[in-house]
C-alpha cells in the first residue's frame with residue numbers, strides 16, 4: 001500500500017491487575033482498506049480496539065491518528081474525532097425502542113431545548129435500517145428484536161455516523177448469510193468512500209472475501225501482517241495457533257440409531273407453528289433458517305423456557321410434560337443459548353460459579369453445596385474446553401467473548417445430557433476452538449447423546465449435521481438428509497421456495 | 499466479586515472501627531461494656547430485619563413492608579397470649595404469620611408480576627391497616643409473664659442479652675444458607691441474571707417467594723423481641739424501620755441492583771447505625787441533628803463504594 005496510514009499503533013502494552021494482555025502490539029490502518037484482525041479467543045483483539053477508542057488506557061506505547069499522537073479520554077471523544085466502534089458485546093438497551101437505541105446519546109432535538117423530535121428520529125432510523133435491508137418498526141421495543149436485528153441496529157447506528165474509521169468487532173457473529181451479504185455491500189460502499197475499516201472475525205471465508213490486509217495476534221503480540229491476496233487459509237491459521245489444524249470439520253463417523261425424541265405439532269405464542277420432527281440416538285440434527293424464522297423460539301419451547309405452548313414432545317418413550325427448564329434438565333435436556341450475555345452467563349459471577357449454575361443439584365447434598373466438587377468440576381471443564389482464564393475465580397465479564405461462550409457450553413456439558421440443544425454454539429469462537437467443539441460433539445454422539453444444532457453458518461450445518469431441518473416463518477419447511485443437503489437446497493427451503 | 503479483594507470488602511468494617519474510636523474519644527462512657535451490650539441489644543432488631551432484606555435485595559428486589567409485618571405479627575402474637583394461648587405456641591404462630599405475610603408478598607411479585615417496590619408499598623399499607631383494625635389503635639398490654647416470653651426481650655445468657663444471642667445465631671444460620679446452600683447460590687444468581695438463572699433450571703419463583711417469606715419471619719421475630727422488651731405490642735411499632743434496614747444493607751456493601759453483597763456487611767452496617775445512634779445520644783446531640791449525621795454517613799459510605807468500583 002502506498003497511502004499514508006490514518007492510524008498507527010506501535011508497541012502497545014496493557015495489563016489487567018497482574019495479567020499481561022497486550023505485549024507490544026503494532027498495527028496500522030490506511031484509508032480505503034478493510035483490515036482484518038484475527039487471533040485466538042483471548043489473543044487481545046477487543047482489548048486493542050478498546051484502547052484505540054479510549055475505553056481502556058494503554059500502559060505503554062504510541063498511537064498516532066492522522067499524523068498526530070493521540071490518547072482519547074473516552075469513546076465519545078474518539079467518535080467525535082471520527083472513530084466509531086461496533087463492539088463485540090451488544091450495547092442495546094432492551095426497554096428503549098429501535099429508534100431510541102439508534103439515536104442514543106445523539107438524539108435530535110428542537111434547538112437546544114431537549115425536546116426530542118420523535119417523528120423525525122423514527123423515520124430516519126427506519127431509513128437507515130432499510131439501507132441495510134432490514135424492515136423494522138422503529139417504535140418496536142429493542143427487547144422484542146432478535147439478536148441479529150439488534151446487531152443490525154448497532155451496525156446501522158455506526159454506519160450513520162459518517163466516521164473516517166470504523167471498527168467492527170465480530171459484526172457478523174449474530175447474522176445469517178443473507179444479512180451478511182447486505183452488510184458486505186454496505187462495507188464495500190464505505191471502502192469506496194475511503195473509510196478505513198478494522199474487521200474482527202473468526203470466519204475465515206468472510207475475511208478472504210472482503211478484506212485487503214490481515215494482521216494476526218497471538219497471546220497479545222502481533223505475529224504479522226499479510227496482504228490477503230498473497231496469503232492462504234493455512235498460513236493464517238498457522239499464524240494464529242502456531243501449528244497446522246487440518247480439516248475444518250472432523251469426519252462424522254457415527255451412525256445415528258433409533259428415534260429418541262419426537263416433537264409433534266408444537267406451536268407457540270412466540271411464532272412457531274405446528275412444528276414436527278424426530279431426533280435419533282447419536283444424531284446431529286442441524287437447524288437452518290433465516291433470521292426470525294423461529295429457530296430459537298422452537299428450541300426455547302422444547303426446553304420449556306416459554307409458557308403457553310401446545311403440542312407433544314416424547315423423549316425415550318415418555319411424554320415430556322415439562323414446561324419449566326428444570327423439568328427439562330431432569331429429563332436429560334440441555335440448552336446452550338444463543339445470547340450469552342443475556343441468557344447464558346451471570347456476568348458478575350466467577351467462572352466457577354457460572355459453571356455450577358446448571359448443576360447445583362449434583363454438586364450438593366441436602367441443598368448444601370460441596371465446594372470441593374464445585375472446584376473440581378470447574379477445573380475439569382476449564383481444561384476440557386481450554387477456557388482461557390487467569391483462575392476459576394475470575395469474573396465471567398472479564399473473559400474474552402469466545403471464552404465466555406466456552407463457559408456456556410461447559411456448564412451444560414457438565415450436566416451430561418441425553419439431548420443437547422446448541423443454539424449458535426460456535427458464535428465468536430476461534431478456528432481452533434471451533435474444531436474442538438466439533439470434536440466434542442462427535443465424541444458425545446458416539447456416547448449416544450443426540451444433538452440439535454441451530455446455526456446460521458451454512459458450512460457448519462453442512463459439515464456437521466446428519467440431517468438438516470430448515471425453518472421458514474415459524475414452520476418446518478424441509479428436513480433434508482445429509483447426503484442430499486446442499487447450500488442451494490437449504491437456502492431455497494429457508495426462503496420459502498420449493 | 500471474589501477478587502475485588504478482601505481489603506475493599508472490609509471497608510465498612512474499618513468504617514465501624516473508625517467511628518467507634520472517634521466516639522470513644524469524644525464520649526468516655528461510650529466504650530464501657532454495659533454500653534456496648536446496650537448498643538448490641540438495640541441493634542439486634544434492625545439487624546434481624548436487615549438480614550432478611552439482604553436476601554431480598556440480593557435477588558434484585560426490595561421489601562418496604564417489613565415494619566408493618568413486624569407490627570401485625572407482634573400484635574397477633576400478643577393477642578394470642580392475652581387470650582390464654584401458651585406463649586411458646588403464640589410465638590410460633592406469630593412466626594408462621596410472618597412467613598405467610600412474606601409469602602403473600604412473594605406471590606404478588608412472582609405470580610402477579612408486580613414490581614417489588616409497588617407490591618410491598620401496597621402490603622405495607624395493608625398490613626399496617628390490619629394492625630390498626632386488630633388492635634383498634636391501642637397497645638396490647640397485660641402479656642404473659644412466663645419465663646420464656648420475658649427471656650426473649652429481657653433475658654441474658656452468660657451475661658449477654660438474649661436478643662443479641664438471637665441476632666448472632668440468626669446471623670450464623672443465614673450466613674451459612676447464603677454461602678453454602680444451593681438456595682443461597684440461587685439468590686445471587688437471580689440477582690445477577692434472572693433469565694440465565696431461569697434457563698439454567700433454577701426455580702426462580704420459588705426462590706423469590708422464599709426470600710420474602712424469610713424476611714416476613716425475621717421481621718416478626720424482631721417484633722416479638724420488641725414486644726417482650728416493652729411488655730406491650732404497639733400498633734405503630736416498626737414504623738419507618740424499613741429505612742434503617744435498607745440503610746444497613748447498603749452500608750454493608752450490598753448492591754441495590756442485586757447479585758452482589760454479603761450478610762456480614764449487613765451486620766456491620768446495622769452496627770454502624772446503632773453505634774452512631776448511641777454515640778450521638780451520649781453526646782447529647784439533638785435528634786434533629788442525629789438524622790442529618792446518619793444520612794451523611796450513609797451518603798459518604800455509598801460514595802466511597804462508588805469510588806472503589808470505578
Ligand SMILES: Nc1ncnc2c1ncn2[C@@H]1O[C@H](COP(=O)(O)OP(=O)(O)OP(=O)(O)O)[C@@H](O)[C@H]1O
Nearest residue numbers: 016021041042043044045046047398399400401402
Ligand atoms: N477487564 C478485564 N479484566 C481482566 N482481564 C481482562 C479484561 N478484559 C480482557 N481481559 C483478558 O484479556 C485477554 C484478551 O481479551 P480480549 O477480549 O481482547 O480477547 P479477544 O482477542 O477479543 O478474544 P475473542 O476472540 O474471544 O473475542 C483475555 O484473556 C481476557 O480474559
Ligand SMILES: [Mg+2]
Nearest residue numbers: 046088400401
Ligand atoms: Mg473479542
